[in-house]
Amino acid sequence: MTGTDxxxxxxxxxxxxxxxxxxxxxxxxxxxxxxxxxxxxPSGSGKTTLLMALAGxxxxxxxxxxxxxxxxxLTPPHRRDVGMVFQNYALFPHMSxxxxxxxxxxxxxxxxxxxxxxxxxxxxxxKLAGYGERRVDQLSGGQKQRVAxxxxxxxxxxxLLMDEPLSALDKQLREHMQIELRQLHExxxxxxVYVTHDQREALTMSDRIAVxxxxxxxxxxxxxxIYDRPANRFVxxxxxxxxxxxxxxxxxxxxxxxxxxxxxWMPEGDGAVQLLIRPERLAxxxxxxxxxMNRFEGRVQAIVYQGDTALAYVALADGPEVALRAGxxxxxxxxxLSRGDTVTxxxxxxxxxxxxxxxxxxx
Amino acid sequence: xxxxxxxxxxxxxxxxxxxWLYALAGIIMLLxxxxxxxxxxxxxxxSQYLEFPPRDWSLRWYExxxxxxxxxxxxxxxxxxxxxxxxxxxxIGTMAAYGLHVSGHWLARWLFILLITPMMVPxxxxxxxVFYAFVQLRMVNTLFGLVVxxxxxxxxxxxxxxxxxxxxxxxxxxxxxRSLGASRLKAFLTVTLPQIRFSVVTAALLAFLTxxxxxxxxxxxxxxxxxxxTRNMFxxxxxxxxxxxxxxxxxxxxxxxxxxxxxxxxxxxxx
Amino acid sequence: xxxxEHAAADTAPNADELHRQSDRERWxxxxxxxxxxxxxxxxxxxxxxxxxxxxxxxxSGGFSLExxxxxxxxxxxxxxxxxxxxxxxxxxxxxxxLGYPLAYFLAxxxxxxxxxxxxxxxxxFWTSLLVRTYAxxxxxxxxGLVNTWAIDLGxxxxxxxxxHNMTGTLIGMVHIMLPFLVLPLYGAMKAISGDYVRxxxxxxxxxxxxxxxxxxxxxxxxxxxxxxxxxxxxxxxxVTPAVLGGGKVIMVSxxxxxxxxxxxxxxxxxxxxxxLLAITLGILLAASRLLRLDAVLGGGH
Numbered sequence: 001m002t003g004t005d006x007x008x009x010x011x012x013x014x015x016x017x018x019x020x021x022x023x024x025x026x027x028x029x030x031x032x033x034x035x036x037x038x039x040x041x042p043s044g045s046g047k048t049t050l051l052m053a054l055a056g057x058x059x060x061x062x063x064x065x066x067x068x069x070x071x072x073x074l075t076p077p078h079r080r081d082v083g084m085v086f087q088n089y090a091l092f093p094h095m096s097x098x099x100x101x102x103x104x105x106x107x108x109x110x111x112x113x114x115x116x117x118x119x120x121x122x123x124x125x126x127k128l129a130g131y132g133e134r135r136v137d138q139l140s141g142g143q144k145q146r147v148a149x150x151x152x153x154x155x156x157x158x159x160l161l162m163d164e165p166l167s168a169l170d171k172q173l174r175e176h177m178q179i180e181l182r183q184l185h186e187x188x189x190x191x192x193v194y195v196t197h198d199q200r201e202a203l204t205m206s207d208r209i210a211v212x213x214x215x216x217x218x219x220x221x222x223x224x225x226i227y228d229r230p231a232n233r234f235v236x237x238x239x240x241x242x243x244x245x246x247x248x249x250x251x252x253x254x255x256x257x258x259x260x261x262x263x264x265w266m267p268e269g270d271g272a273v274q275l276l277i278r279p280e281r282l283a284x285x286x287x288x289x290x291x292x293m294n295r296f297e298g299r300v301q302a303i304v305y306q307g308d309t310a311l312a313y314v315a316l317a318d319g320p321e322v323a324l325r326a327g328x329x330x331x332x333x334x335x336x337l338s339r340g341d342t343v344t345x346x347x348x349x350x351x352x353x354x355x356x357x358x359x360x361x362x363x
Numbered sequence: 364x365x366x367x368x369x370x371x372x373x374x375x376x377x378x379x380x381x382x383w384l385y386a387l388a389g390i391i392m393l394l395x396x397x398x399x400x401x402x403x404x405x406x407x408x409x410s411q412y413l414e415f416p417p418r419d420w421s422l423r424w425y426e427x428x429x430x431x432x433x434x435x436x437x438x439x440x441x442x443x444x445x446x447x448x449x450x451x452x453x454x455i456g457t458m459a460a461y462g463l464h465v466s467g468h469w470l471a472r473w474l475f476i477l478l479i480t481p482m483m484v485p486x487x488x489x490x491x492x493v494f495y496a497f498v499q500l501r502m503v504n505t506l507f508g509l510v511v512x513x514x515x516x517x518x519x520x521x522x523x524x525x526x527x528x529x530x531x532x533x534x535x536x537x538x539x540x541r542s543l544g545a546s547r548l549k550a551f552l553t554v555t556l557p558q559i560r561f562s563v564v565t566a567a568l569l570a571f572l573t574x575x576x577x578x579x580x581x582x583x584x585x586x587x588x589x590x591x592x593t594r595n596m597f598x599x600x601x602x603x604x605x606x607x608x609x610x611x612x613x614x615x616x617x618x619x620x621x622x623x624x625x626x627x628x629x630x631x632x633x634x
Numbered sequence: 635x636x637x638x639e640h641a642a643a644d645t646a647p648n649a650d651e652l653h654r655q656s657d658r659e660r661w662x663x664x665x666x667x668x669x670x671x672x673x674x675x676x677x678x679x680x681x682x683x684x685x686x687x688x689x690x691x692x693x694s695g696g697f698s699l700e701x702x703x704x705x706x707x708x709x710x711x712x713x714x715x716x717x718x719x720x721x722x723x724x725x726x727x728x729x730x731x732l733g734y735p736l737a738y739f740l741a742x743x744x745x746x747x748x749x750x751x752x753x754x755x756x757x758x759f760w761t762s763l764l765v766r767t768y769a770x771x772x773x774x775x776x777x778g779l780v781n782t783w784a785i786d787l788g789x790x791x792x793x794x795x796x797x798h799n800m801t802g803t804l805i806g807m808v809h810i811m812l813p814f815l816v817l818p819l820y821g822a823m824k825a826i827s828g829d830y831v832r833x834x835x836x837x838x839x840x841x842x843x844x845x846x847x848x849x850x851x852x853x854x855x856x857x858x859x860x861x862x863x864x865x866x867x868x869x870x871x872x873v874t875p876a877v878l879g880g881g882k883v884i885m886v887s888x889x890x891x892x893x894x895x896x897x898x899x900x901x902x903x904x905x906x907x908x909x910l911l912a913i914t915l916g917i918l919l920a921a922s923r924l925l926r927l928d929a930v931l932g933g934g935h
Contacts, residue, residue, distance in 0.1 A: 012647070013646070013647055015646070055538075055542055056542075057538055057541075057542075059652055059655060059656050060652060061646070061649060061652065061653070062646035062647055062648055062649035062652065063646075063647060063648065064647045064648060073648055073652065074648060074651055074652065074655065076541075076546075077538075077541045077542055078541045078542070078543075078544050078545055078546050078547075078549075078550075079544075080542075081544070082542065083542070083543075084538075084539065084542040084543075086535050086538070086539055088533070088535060090533065090535040090536045090538065090539035091536075091539075092536060092539075092540075092554055093558070094557045094558060103540070103543055103545075103553075104543035104544050107543065107544040107545055107549070108544060148539075151539075151543065152542075152543075155543070155544070161542075371742065372742060372831070372841075374831060374834075374835045374839075374840070374841040374844045374845075375835065375841070376841035380841070384735060384738070384739055385739065387735050387736075387739075388735060388736050388739035388740075391732050391735070391736045391812075392736065392751060392754040392755075393754075394809070395754050395755060395757075395758050395809070395812065395813075396754045396757055396758060398758075398766060398769035398770055398773060398809065399757065399758055399761050399765065399766060399769060401769065401773070401779070402765065402768070402769045402772070405772065414779075455669040455670045455673070456670060458666040458667065458669070458670070459666060459667035459669075459670040459671070461663075461666060462663045462664055462665065462666025462667045463663075463664070463666075463667050465663050466660050466663035466664045467660055467663075468660040468661070468663070468664050470664060471663075471664060471667075474664065474667055474671055477671065477674060477675075477679075478667070478670055478671065478674055480674070480678075480679075481674070481678060483866070483914070483918060484682075484870075484911060484914065485869065485870020485871075485887060485910055485911070485914060486870060486872070487870055487872050487887040487890050487891065487907070487910075488682060488685075488870070488890075488907045488910065488911055489678055489682070491685065491890060491894060491903060491904075491907060492678055492681035492682035492684075492685055493677055493678065493681060494894075495681050495684065495685060495900070496676075496677055496680070496681035496684075511673065511677055512677065514673060515673060515674055515677055515678050518670055518673075518674065522670075572760060575762070576761075576762035576763065576764070578763070578764050578872075578873050579872050579873065582891075583894075593762065593764050596764055596768070597764060597873065597876075597877075600764075600767075600768060600771065600877050601876070601877070604771060604772060604775065608768055609768075609772070612762075612764075612765040612768055612769070615761070615762050615764075615765050616761055616762075616765060619760050619761050619762060620757065620760075620761075622760070623756060623757065623760045
């Protein structure tokens with residue numbers, strides 16, 4: 001299959017309430033044409049509700065959704081012309097694979113010969129050529145996923161919605177499929193909105209990530225910026241591992257343990273901030289420290305071996321405990337660490353991220 | 364016989380210790396089926412007193428049944444009523460079950476209870492109520508009236524059976540179908556119905572049986588030309604033990620068992 | 635053209651139309667049930683409601699409680715209610731005594747054996763009750779099978795009157811009602827996790843103690859549900875007592891029929907019907923507070 005057209009999505013003021021609870025709270029979001037956008041958040045955050053609103057299965061209380069120029073929030077789901085892949089595949093067990101994939105084409109009254117050709121193409125695209133006659137219950141999880149995908153793209157929709165499609169697969173297969181999905185997206189080019197609670201998955205696959213919590217958009221950014229420059233405490237906490245240190249703020253300077261910190265980037269606003277430390281960004285300093293490093297003294301409390309990496313819990317001289325994660329390569333200074341050692345940790349100024357304390361800030 | 368000393372349950376009680384339970388259960392099961400089964404050979408007994416085992420075998424009671432135009436007419440009426448009830452109650456019951464299941468309106472629960480009521484209320488009440496209504500509407504002794512009354516009695520069963528199927532059905536499939544371009548109706552017809560069809564068939568068979576076996580309402584509401592088999596049987600039972608009824612009973616047992624076996628077969632092949 | 639005008643008066647764009655669509659959809663789905671609902675309302679609810687009204691109309695044609703009054707005064711009516719409750723209680727009791735062991739036995743069987751044995755419960759369940767009643771009529775008559783075999787086995791010398799009396803009625807009723815008790819009870823028993831009994835055994839309870847202390851209490855809701863169904867069905871039952879009772883066992887339902895067929899006394903029949911309905915609904919209501927009826931109904935086949 002060659003690339004298809006794609007449409008941008010414009011979400012404005014979408015609100016959905018269930019009694020007192022806001023599942024979606026005045027969400028504004030622009031999805032660029034052809035991009036792979038992930039809605040990321042914990043369960044109950046509203047990400048699935050938002051996806052369902054895009055698909056038309058959940059009717060918002062108010063708001064506007066546009067696909068390109070067309071206002072579709074009042075359009076029933078079967079007229080929205082979007083492809084959708086469900087978490088549990090939702091394949092039709094009473095039809096063969098070809099029957100499933102051809103279903104949307106039959107609905108659109110496409111000629112039989114053309115249906116066969118396009119079904120074949122779609123199956124090839126998802127690497128299931130020749131599986132047409134199989135029954136659905138004979139397929140493995142991964143294969144079912146591909147059939148669901150083929151069925152969703154065979155009618156060349158310009159928008160593709162995916163609701164945690166990989167969560168039922170085991171780890172290895174999931175990681176493999178993530179890459180395949182990404183490649184498929186690059187080949188086909190349709191606007192894709194992807195829902196997941198797995199932050200690693202979001203970071204791997206997305207052009208941009210929309211972090212959602214309590215029905216509100218927390219941050220919308222490219223993966224790198226979400227990770228390195230989280231807009232608030234929730235995003236910082238939800239993505240990657242994190243430890244937060246209380247620091248004193250005085251205008252544009254920040255102090256910890258009485259000493260000033262070397263920070264490359266200050267967040268907006270004037271409020272109180274915390275220092276975000278990611279375990280893998282800490283360095284074990286031996287000898288002279290290079291420029292731009294913030295130094296922390298501490299004592300090793302415990303070391304947890306986790307195979308490819310290990311975590312060292314270090315109690316800082318100036319207070320709380322932080323975790324340091326590094327590879328378990330033999331012969332390094334980290335490798336030789338043991339409980340009770342005194343260490344000096346370094347945090348590069350670019351990795352010293354400040355995060356506003358009131359976590360609900362929106363961007 | 365070593366199995367007798369093997370554990371029969373989680374508490375390690377042995378089969379031997381449970382023999383009394385097996386015996387008791389066996390007797391009860393026998394008593395449950397025996398009367399029904401025994402009627403069958405008894406119907407072939409030549410004697411007026413329907414012996415078991417029959418001393419002389421004979422088809423006279425069957426001949427008597429087949430020779431009597433009244434019995435045949437009544438059978439035809441019962442079959443017609445049963446089929447029509449099945450054809451009416453199944454679609455409107457299935458529609459109701461589906462609509463109430465997906466509606467999400469608070470009224471749905473109450474309507475469901477309303478439709479189930481005929482099963483919870485003593486049939487005699489429904490019978491006199493329906494009879495009264497039909498007297499006013501001049502529908503007594505009509506096939507139409509009988510079918511309407513039986514439909515009311517069959518609806519609860521249809522709702523429960525189809526309702527149960529809908530509860531365990533994965534509605535994501537209907538959503539998938541709709542996302543692919545099918546309207547609600549089309550999605551139901553092409554995706555949902557094929558998958559609950561075994562339950563629908565079961566419900567249809569149960570609707571048939573409900574009508575075919577029904578006595579009390581038929582007693583009030585069917586009569587004259589449109590008298591049902593069960594009504595005639597009941598009237599004749601009140602007078603004396605007519606052995607012809609044994610042959611009719613056998614036929615009815617065969618009909619019921621066939622319907623039951625069909626329903627079980629359908630139900631099992633689904634899973 | 636994509637500039638969406640947030641400001642202006644549109645603080646909740648599309649809200650009205652969305653709300654309208656949502657309502658329309660819910661009503662449309664409810665509407666699917668309308669043929670069924672209409673039929674039940676017109677042919678059942680309305681007439682029964684009318685009968686309710688009729689029960690308050692006396693001989694003269696005006697409002698009167700005489701129908702109910704007669705019920706309270708007449709000894710015949712008293713006897714009828716007594717008989718009805720007597721039959722219902724006895725039938726329910728015997729069903730419990732026979733049905734519980736059977737359900738327990740079935741619940742212990744592996745799935746295929748259980749399905750097979752379940753046929754012995756389902757087959758009578760789906761056989762016409764008229765046929766079953768007739769079968770007992772034939773079996774219990776003076777020259778019938780039971781008497782003949784009993785005399786042959788030396789159990790008694792003269793044919794015993796087993797039918798056209800309370801005995802025959804009870805035998806027939808129990809046979810008809812037993813599946814109604816066994817089926818929900820079986821379902822409830824299967825739902826009891828084996829872990830409970832295992833835990834009891836692990837803690838030192840012997841088989842008998844584990845049963846009475848753990849399994850039996852857990853099975854009580856199912857037993858209660860089954861017994862309730864049986865009792866309520868017995869209250870309104872007609873065919874079996876009419877045939878097997880031989881005129882000596884008169885239950886409320888039979889009296890209602892007589893009132894209409896023989897006396898054309900709609901008022902009296904309605905009053906009786908209303909009382910029967912009230913008792914039935916009262917029992918069901920009381921029980922539904924103690925038990926989730928929809929768990930029993932929604933279990934499916």
